[in-house]
Amino acid sequence: MARVTVEDCLAHEENRFALVVLAAQRTRQLMRGAQPLVPGKNKAAVMALREIADSKVHWHRNSQEVVQEWIDQQEGKLLGKLLRLASRKALRSTVDQALWVGSRAHYDDPVYYTKTYAQRLEDVAFYRTLAAQHRKELLEYGVGNGRLAVVMAQAGCRVVGIDWSRPMLDSLRATLDQARGEPWARRIELVEGDMREVRLSRRFSLILCTFNTFLHLYTRSDVESFLERVKEHLTPEGRFVFDISIPRAEDLARSPDRTYGVPRFRHPTTGQVVRYTERFDYDPVRQVLHVVMEFHPVRGGESWAVPLTHRQYFPQEIDALLHYNGFEVEEVLGDFEGPLGRYSDVGIWTTRLRRGRKTSASRKK
Ligand SMILES: C[S@@+](CC[C@H](N)C(=O)[O-])C[C@H]1O[C@@H](n2cnc3c(N)ncnc32)[C@H](O)[C@@H]1O
Secondary structure (H helix, E strand, O other): OOOOOHHHHHOOOOOHHHHHHHHHHHHHHHHOOOOOOOOOOOOHHHHHHHHHHOOOOOOOOOHHHHHHHHHHHOOOOHHHHHHHHHHHHOOOOHHHHHHHHHOOHHHOOHHHHHHHOOOOOHHHHHHHHHHHHHOOEEEEEOOOOOOOHHHHHHOOOEEEEEEOOHHHHHHHHHHHHHOOOOHHHHHEEEEEOOOOOOOOOOOEEEEEEOOOHHHHOOOHHHHHHHHHHHHHHEEEEEEEEEEEEOOOHHHHOOOOOOOEEEEEEEOOOOOOEEEEEEEEEEEOOOOEEEEEEEEEEOOOOOOEEEEEEEEOOOHHHHHHHHHHOOEEEEEEEEOOOOEOOOOOOEEEEEEEEOOOOOOHHHHHO
């Protein structure tokens, strides 16, 4: 192979700093026995440079660096101020910070969110049908920018939506504003707040927690607080329905050093053509999957990263959590069609208050 030059390598990396860090990291890995990704028997440092020149490895921030970077960018913004306040109160550890940021950052750009999930249609059809059968008031936790709320309102329901993301709610408010005059637009009511805390002093015969919103409940106490709120808002005969991604062993085993790319695309918010990669870093103790989404503008310019953290709940764990918090399971579907099975990516639980169990409503009577 011809000599590898710094210029060959720089063609694939953002800058010299990234190149030096990556070359050092990769050399260390090769010296410790990692399998080379290009053929040859050069010294580890040369093999590392050849891998970089061949675009086999890329420099990346680890998930904690991404979280810190995101917090730094918030300086001056309202969220930055909130975050500093929250840090003092509750975010004692870097783990807490990562969870907090990972449940916010992805929802800071509703335009990108809308484009990304435009083809996710199975859940839309499922919730549309559910709403068309219900045709009364319902409560949706994690309403976001209304991907589901709008179709449910169009199907005849009155939707009360709770979310803590100001950008997502503002995006939905803009949609409702544009649709002013349409009867369905008047059937959506929004409440900004934390789903573990908001109390509406009203009851609903259908409560939903849609599209992985439940995965932003990271600890048992998060789940217990949330399910307490659900119980306070559910009528005695009402249903609580939620859907979550089911963890797969092979997904959790992905190396955090490996990037998964998709073909380049035009970012709808910045207008830049970007190379997009994802990394997955699973914490098996907390059962949290840290996802780092990275955007690299192909015609130059700073790349940026967005963290997303999802708690991983196994089906039997969900069953136990529901049982010990006073719910009984009526049905568990997989992928919005048949029963939950070995190859299902998404699980949909339909639950109700456990029969014979005294609700806070009946206790008050
Ligand atoms: C994946 S999005 C789902 C949005 C919408 N339901 C959809 O299907 O497109 C999850 C939503 O949950 C919200 N969320 C996460 N944790 C929350 C919390 N503790 N309280 C309120 N909303 C929360 C996020 O802001 C985000 O809008």
